[in-house]
Amino acid sequence: DGGITQSPKYLFRKEGQNVTLSCEQNLNHDAMYWYRQDPGQGLRLIYYSQIVNDFQKGDIAEGYSVSREKKESFPLTVTSAQKNPTAFYLCASSLAGQGGQETQYFGPGTRLLVL
Amino acid sequence: DAKTTQPPSMDCAEGRAANLPCNHSTISGNEYVYWYRQIHSQGPQYIIHGLKNNETNEMASLIITEDRKSSTLILPHATLRDTAVYYCIVRVALMRTASKLTFGTGTRLQVTL
Numbered sequence: 001d002g003g004i005t006q007s008p009k010y011l012f013r014k015e016g017q018n019v020t021l022s023c024e025q026n027l028n029h030d031a032m033y034w035y036r037q038d039p040g041q042g043l044r045l046i047y048y049s050q051i052v053n054d055f056q057k058g059d060i061a062e063g064y065s066v067s068r069e070k071k072e073s074f075p076l077t078v079t080s081a082q083k084n085p086t087a088f089y090l091c092a093s094s095l096a097g098q099g100g101q102e103t104q105y106f107g108p109g110t111r112l113l114v115l
Numbered sequence: 116d117a118k119t120t121q122p123p124s125m126d127c128a129e130g131r132a133a134n135l136p137c138n139h140s141t142i143s144g145n146e147y148v149y150w151y152r153q154i155h156s157q158g159p160q161y162i163i164h165g166l167k168n169n170e171t172n173e174m175a176s177l178i179i180t181e182d183r184k185s186s187t188l189i190l191p192h193a194t195l196r197d198t199a200v201y202y203c204i205v206r207v208a209l210m211r212t213a214s215k216l217t218f219g220t221g222t223r224l225q226v227t228l
Contacts, residue, residue: 004158031213042202042218043159050213058215090158094214101147102214106158 004107021076023091030096032074037088124223133190137203140184147206152199
């Protein structure tokens with residue numbers, strides 16, 4: 001079954017704790033993305049990666065970190081520096097070389113709540 | 116980033132066509148218009164995209180005006196399962212093979228019996 005998986009579906013974080021959200025894709029896509037969605041709002045880009053071992057900051061990267069050691073995986077760490085981490089986190093991926101039509105496909109999301 | 120404007124909500128009777136408008140008056144000549152939808156607490160689902168010409172797939176049709184300043188997503192026979200928030204997005208190229216989708220607040224479509 002191909003697609004993008006995110007785990008866990010729900011994640012609870014204590015004050016001062018770092019937590020890592022998983023994103024895996026078996027679509028052989030080159031680019032991967034992390035977005036954040038707050039209630040009643042649209043999505044905002046946190047980080048993105050075009051290829052393995054390379055990633056770039058998006059619009060709201062402060063308090064987050066990522067790695068891209070494998071093509072299939074793009075985990076996001078929410079650090080203690082992120083003061084307002086409660087949100088719905090969405091991972092997406094896209095295939096390169098589409099002449100400007102790199103359609104992004106999204107995973108089911110992880111809802112992060114602060115205890 | 117090219118900004119899009121959508122009505123906050125719309126209603127549609129089941130079986131009728133749902134026409135969702137979007138304004139993107141600052142769109143550049145090489146920027147694509149994308150449509151996604153999001154059902155509550157799920158990831159956005161890709162629907163369709165286009166540049167200049169009208170497009171149709173198994174889910175919907177996309178009509179883009181000749182000046183490209185607006186577009187309309189058409190769901191030809193809406194069902195209750197089409198109830199969702201619909202996002203019109205102008206794709207912004209970040210690097211050669213990556214892009215950013217700037218999601219606004221979208222249009223909440225309610226399909227009723």
